[in-house]
Amino acid sequence: MGAVKTEDTERKSVAVVGTGMAGLVTAYLLRQDKYNRFDVEVFEAQDQCSLDSASITVSSKDGIRTSRVDQPMRAFDRGFYPNLTAMYDYLGIRYHQELFFFTFARLPKHGFKALGSPMEQPNPYFIHSSNNHRIPPVRPQACGFWTWVSETVYLAFCLVWFTICCSFVPPKESRPSIGGKTKPCESFGQYLRRLWIPAYFIESYLLPGLASISTCTHAEMLDFPAKDVIDYKQRSLNSPHLRVSGGVSEVQKSLCQGLTVQFNCRVTSVTRQQHGSGVRVTWDSPGNTQQPDTVPHQKIFDHVILAVPPNAVGSIFAPLRSEMSHIPTAAVESIVHTDLSATKQQPSNALYEMHLAPSPPNWIHFRSSPYITETIHEDPISSVVVTNFPATPIDPSKIIARTHFTRTLRTPQSRDIVKRIFSPNSRRLNGTPITDGKKLTTHKAGPFQNGDGNVWLVGSWCWDGMVLLEGCVVSAMRVARDLGIEVPWRDY
Known part of the structure; x- marks a missing residue:
């Protein structure tokens, strides 16, 4: 109307x-x-x-050009963002597709106090390419062949099962309860438990990725309405990641x-x-x-x-x-810096040293505890790194900018x-x-x-x-x- x-x-x-x-x-x-x-x-x-206001301009790796690093990063896709994309098209805003590699690792249980060299940084247990643009997946350097195979098969099975559930098992909406009060809709955590989604898959893959998108803790992500997450997953499925050219x-x-x-x-x-x-x-x-x-x-x-x-x-x-x-709202800290020691030994060396020009992929490293996920994004054009929910020690002398912004939760x-x-x-x-x-x-x-x-x-x-x-x-x-x-x- x-x-x-x-x-x-x-x-x-x-x-x-x-x-x-x-x-x-x-x-x-x-x-x-x-x-x-x-x-x-x-x-x-x-x-x-x-x-x-929080974005910064930095020099490219060759020192010839400059690039704009958005804070926070604002990747989008045509599936979930049809109106944003339509507005960009109307305004004549140029954007381009970007490839991402996501590494998954675990934060040390006792913190980083004992870590003294890049070799002691957490090793990834899996590397996922956005929209599976690299098949088979890249094997992490520190991961044995059969361990990598079993992890890949397990992840594929869980992803298929989760995708089927999202398509055919809708989340419960708000409904009347005894006493005349309205019972709230189903939370994401309740939805996952109802479908018997494996806990390892939730903690190791689902929550790190989703919590980084919403910039929140794992508990806060599980308390999101299930409908929010399911709609997002369905609409963004297989949609290439896009970013505005020039920021x-x-x-x-x-x-x-x-x-x-x-x-x-x-x-x-x-x-x-x-x-x-x-x-x-x-x-x-x-x-x-x-x-x-x-x-x-x-x-x-x-x-x-x-x-x-x-x-x-x-x-x-x-x-x-x-x-x-x-x-609920939450204050989120984001740090732009040049301390590359935090990303040493993360991906497979063979892939990391490949010549990927003219379109180098973005490396995004997820380091998770049972409670939070630290997200480390390596900008492919410049030599800067952006860390959200910082848990890994960062050399103070290499910090370019420190930003705090408010994130609304659901x-x-x-x-x-x-x-x-x-x-x-x-x-x-x-x-x-x-x-x-x-x-x-x-x-x-x-x-x-x-x-x-x-x-x-x-x-x-x-x-x-x-x-x-x-x-x-x-x-x-x-x-x-x-x-x-x-x-x-x-x-x-």
Whole structure:
């Protein structure tokens, strides 16, 4: 059921809070309105747009060129990211296919204190090529032939079984229980136990890969809704990995053209005015030489779009403070460095020394404990290494950048909250529920739903799926369409 389309040329003021992918896509779509109805003002707490703020430019291995290292890495595929890919095509963003080799190893049980040389680094027990582009799999140097054969056969059997289960055994959805309460949907851990998926396969292969995608601990990954993971696995199956040529900075440049951004402005509150008279935004901005302290400002907007994580939404928008506290977030550390000792002896020497130009693959090393997976990514163009969830000691003198970012997690309970807020049966235009294409009903007080009082939420977490870039684009498209704006790329 779409939004009411109108040719009313009365201009509306819109504040977009946040300059990640969701905020920039939303602002871009508002500026593409064919009736030119929206004056868009964007607020960003940093001194630059956040989409590309953590990325760095480094020299290539030959010292002739430079390359952009995205932080975090933003690989995608056509299967799970149809709207992101369609947007890139519309904007003329160039992207290319990349090959990955994933090595799986175990973190030492007693840490790295006893490790003193590269030879003592953990040895991989398996090397997997993305989309199985190398058959048979590469045998790790320290792995005996028959051990490698048995591991390969075991993994193949488990992957086939897991794929069949994903296709024919759907996860359990939320359902009524005794007492009238709703029982949450099935978690990923519950789903795996119900299907008798082997524990070794889960701990050694499933969790390292999935936890690295979601940038979370193993326990947090097992608590994700099973439907999220199964949908992701099905839609991304056999889809080649893609990356933007030149880095996500190219996307940021396209989306920011002609955009007015207020940098160093930290929004402190968003308040709906009574009687539909707009939304008040209060923010702090740096002072000047005469008044060095931050200066509070406020302004009334017709619409406010919050493109920030749920913990930030709860801190500035009171009606959602309680519910946002039940959507978990985690602070993730990522380090860009040149300490190559962490990757010594990881892959098979024979493959590692092969001449793979002009398209060298990306090496991604998974080192797991029962609780977390350290992810080490070797950039194929430069000599830098990116480590997430660092557990291996890194020489401090070789650290280029250290970044902390907020990652939104999912649970069956938080999924119910998100589904209620973004229910497709409660589409709104100007803060009022839409019952059909023409007639509007009167809004009644109750729990906040997206668009109430002209306050909107967008972001990777603002849809029913894995918290990835596709959610940013989908949520931005939905808000744009609810405001009567035609999305110039693929419909969702």
